[in-house]
Amino acid sequence: MSLLLDENSKVVIQGFGAAGQREAIICRDYGTNVVAGVTPGKGGQEIEGFPIRNTVQEAVDEFHANVSLIFVPAPFAADAILEANSANVPVIICITENIPVQDMMRVKRVLNNSNSTLIGPNCPGIINIGAHARAGIMPIDVYMDGNVGVISRSGTLVYEAVDQLTKAGIGQSGSIGVGGDPIIGTSQAQALALLENDPNTAAIVLIGEIGGTAEQEAAEYIKTMNKPVVAFIAGATAPPGRRMGHAGAIIAGAAGTAEAKQQALRDAGATVVKNPGEIGSQMLAVLKDQGLA
Amino acid sequence: MKLHEYQAKQLLASYGVPVPEGKIATTPEEAQIIAQEIGGKVVIKAQAHTGARGKAGGVKVAETPAEAFKIAEEMIGMQLVTKQTGSAGLPISAVLVEEAISIERELYLSVAIDGSMAMPVIIASQEGGMDIEEVAEQRPEAILKQYVDPACGFQGYQARALAFGLGLSGKLNRPATALIEALTKSFLETDGSIAEINPVVVTTDGRILAADAKFSIDDSALFRQKNLAELRDRSQEADKELEAQDAGIGNYIKLNGNIGCLVNGAGLAMSTLDAIKMAGGDAANFLDIGTANSPEAVVAALKIIGTDPDVEAVLVNIFGGLARTDIIAQGVIDAKNQGLIPQPTIVRLAGSNVNEGNELLDNSGLDFVRANGFAEAAQLAVSAIS
Numbered sequence: 288m289s290l291l292l293d294e295n296s297k298v299v300i301q302g303f304g305a306a307g308q309r310e311a312i313i314c315r316d317y318g319t320n321v322v323a324g325v326t327p328g329k330g331g332q333e334i335e336g337f338p339i340r341n342t343v344q345e346a347v348d349e350f351h352a353n354v355s356l357i358f359v360p361a362p363f364a365a366d367a368i369l370e371a372n373s374a375n376v377p378v379i380i381c382i383t384e385n386i387p388v389q390d391m392m393r394v395k396r397v398l399n400n401s402n403s404t405l406i407g408p409n410c411p412g413i414i415n416i417g418a419h420a421r422a423g424i425m426p427i428d429v430y431m432d433g434n435v436g437v438i439s440r441s442g443t444l445v446y447e448a449v450d451q452l453t454k455a456g457i458g459q460s461g462s463i464g465v466g467g468d469p470i471i472g473t474s475q476a477q478a479l480a481l482l483e484n485d486p487n488t489a490a491i492v493l494i495g496e497i498g499g500t501a502e503q504e505a506a507e508y509i510k511t512m513n514k515p516v517v518a519f520i521a522g523a524t525a526p527p528g529r530r531m532g533h534a535g536a537i538i539a540g541a542a543g544t545a546e547a548k549q550q551a552l553r554d555a556g557a558t559v560v561k562n563p564g565e566i567g568s569q570m571l572a573v574l575k576d577q578g579l580a
Numbered sequence: 581m582k583l584h585e586y587q588a589k590q591l592l593a594s595y596g597v598p599v600p601e602g603k604i605a606t607t608p609e610e611a612q613i614i615a616q617e618i619g620g621k622v623v624i625k626a627q628a629h630t631g632a633r634g635k636a637g638g639v640k641v642a643e644t645p646a647e648a649f650k651i652a653e654e655m656i657g658m659q660l661v662t663k664q665t666g667s668a669g670l671p672i673s674a675v676l677v678e679e680a681i682s683i684e685r686e687l688y689l690s691v692a693i694d695g696s697m698a699m700p701v702i703i704a705s706q707e708g709g710m711d712i713e714e715v716a717e718q719r720p721e722a723i724l725k726q727y728v729d730p731a732c733g734f735q736g737y738q739a740r741a742l743a744f745g746l747g748l749s750g751k752l753n754r755p756a757t758a759l760i761e762a763l764t765k766s767f768l769e770t771d772g773s774i775a776e777i778n779p780v781v782v783t784t785d786g787r788i789l790a791a792d793a794k795f796s797i798d799d800s801a802l803f804r805q806k807n808l809a810e811l812r813d814r815s816q817e818a819d820k821e822l823e824a825q826d827a828g829i830g831n832y833i834k835l836n837g838n839i840g841c842l843v844n845g846a847g848l849a850m851s852t853l854d855a856i857k858m859a860g861g862d863a864a865n866f867l868d869i870g871t872a873n874s875p876e877a878v879v880a881a882l883k884i885i886g887t888d889p890d891v892e893a894v895l896v897n898i899f900g901g902l903a904r905t906d907i908i909a910q911g912v913i914d915a916k917n918q919g920l921i922p923q924p925t926i927v928r929l930a931g932s933n934v935n936e937g938n939e940l941l942d943n944s945g946l947d948f949v950r951a952n953g954f955a956e957a958a959q960l961a962v963s964a965i966s
Contacts, residue, residue, distance in 0.1 A: 306902070362803055387801035388693050389730075389771055395698035396730040411901065426901050426931045441847020443899045446931055447954070450899070467846060469695035496847060499695050522850040524857040528664075529833050530799075531866055533846040541717070562858050563851040564955025 289485030299352035302359035318419030322350035365390035381408035391470040405472025410464035411442035433458015436482040439494035451567030467533030475505040497522035502548035506555035588795035595766040602678030611652030614677040615645040621680035628670040629816040636662040686779035708779030771801030837862025840885035861962035871902040878911020886921035900931030909937035924964040928957035
């Protein structure tokens with residue numbers, strides 16, 4: 288399960304409100320096995336054909352849920368992640384944005400000693416195209432079955448990159464949105480390792496952003512990789528000190544600039560795209576160069 | 581959310597961080613009275629959400645209460661322009677009147693969240709009063725760090741290590757340790773994102789004081805920091821940004837260019853600014869409308885953009901996921917019909933319900949420029965102006 292999600296995934300949705308229900312239906316229609324929703328106090332009900340339970344543990348015991356997809360509002364989202372962790376759900380995907388940073392810091396401390404993997408928060412989730420498995424909020428119809436994997440801090444830039452790839456005739460194995468917050472469960476480097484080891488992925492698009500040093504850590508990993516990586520860094524023209532929507536996207540210090548990240552990625556052997564409109568065409572060139580397209 | 585220096589000092593003092601004797605004044609009369617109460621020389625400090633105030637004339641010494649009156653009179657009501665504010669500067673509506681302290685040593689102390697470690701980090705240096713980033717780059721050995729393990733909290737030995745590392749031994753060690761512990765506690769309990777004391781001063785009479793203070797609260801935690809949320813000073817924020825917030829659009833930043841942007845998603849919005857720059861233009865704003873799923877929300881956002889006098893062209897770049905492009909298209913049409921965006925309007929739609937969205941635009945009878953990719957959209961926006 289290199290993309291953390293496949294035919295055997297049984298998804299439980301925590302926070303079965305409007306967004307949770309809408310996405311549950313889209314996931315199910317796509318072919319994903321959504322086994323239950325969790326909303327405390329509504330256990331025993333059935334909504335849109337999905338059984339609802341009070342706790343994640345019940346969903347695990349009864350339906351063998353092994354992926355949790357979280358839509359719980361920000362003030363309660365850390366609690367929801369920890370609940371999934373305590374129920375030993377191996378893959379936890381948190382869509383929620385605006386979770387207090389100090390909440391995530393404590394969550395991360397707990398997850399360091401856990402077998403569960405957290406993706407997000409503030410992310411679009413994961414999709415595995417070959418397996419028709421979607422645990423997230425991405426639009427499905429822009430994807431095309433193939434062997435390029437996409438990793439991104441930003442949600443809409445996943446869609447943008449996938450759209451460009453599809454229009455260039457390049458299909459995708461899937462995508463992992465790691466999230467736009469300063470503290471996230473799975474880093475870009477860790478996501479790269481998942482795709483490097485995924486037999487259905489031959490090349491990778493990595494979309495980073497200004498702020499933090501995650502792209503430099505990703506660059507360190509790229510040095511050890513066999514698969515080609517095409518990278519783009521969003522926010523090259525953003526002014527320092529301003530929060531550009533994502534809490535993680537604040538330039539504080541020289542390492543946070545787009546230039547520093549582009550340089551690190553280039554030095555590691557990645558193909559760095561400067562124009563965001565050229566992600567698809569650059570990947571096509573790389574694939575041709577490597578005899579992969 | 582940023583606090584003013586006087587608010588930060590009150591907060592720190594409530595946790596036991598020693599600060600200079602002083603009070604906030606909103607009139608010259610008050611400044612004079614405070615100076616009298618303190619006695620002797622005082623420092624008058626303009627309160628604005630910016631650093632580098634000293635060089636910009638925002639920090640002055642008054643020898644007498646009469647002089648305190650005069651300086652306060654000059655400062656209150658002025659626009660303070662520093663190298664961090666931009667040319668318009670920030671309005672000064674209050675000054676902090678403090679005892680003038682006689683400085684023996686200046687040190688640096690701050691707490692922030694280290695995202696890659698996922699822990700708060702206390703940073704200390706003997707090089708107080710300096711730009712700490714410069715120190716970190718040129719002499720990393722001059723920077724001391726202690727991480728706070730979220731599981732067991734900040735420990736006494738860590739505070740002692742920092743205090744001794746700062747050269748604060750003997751009689752100064754205990755107050756220094758207490759100050760570091762108090763600063764850390766204040767940061768953790770208030771959902772701080774940055775708490776910085778630069779400089780921490782050792783006075784010639786043997787006291788340790790926070791001579792300056794910067795404090796920011798995590799915006800995402802304001803729901804549970806209600807007392808601090810009330811300290812927000814809207815006068816320090818750009819008018820257009822306040823207008824956007826009042827309309828429920830959180831992610832709006834005013835920029836210096838002339839192409840107004842409406843985008844969904846922070847990453848796409850940043851990339852749109854990049855694409856405009858690459859096409860030879862400059863964006864007038866950053867605006868992430870998020871998953872706004874009503875035409876009204878789009879109209880409200882376009883009103884902010886369209887009424888910005890700097891905006892000469894409007895670029896709408898939407899990649900629908902949770903957000904549906906047909907709903908966005910309807911909002912753009914409504915805004916155009918209401919005369920809110922008279923500027924040339926370039927629209928690029930992709931993702932969910934894109935065919936329906938484009939059909940709405942085509943059938944509207946309105947003059948939209950349609951773009952396929954967003955690099956093309958940026959180019960069209962730039963050429964619409966030139």
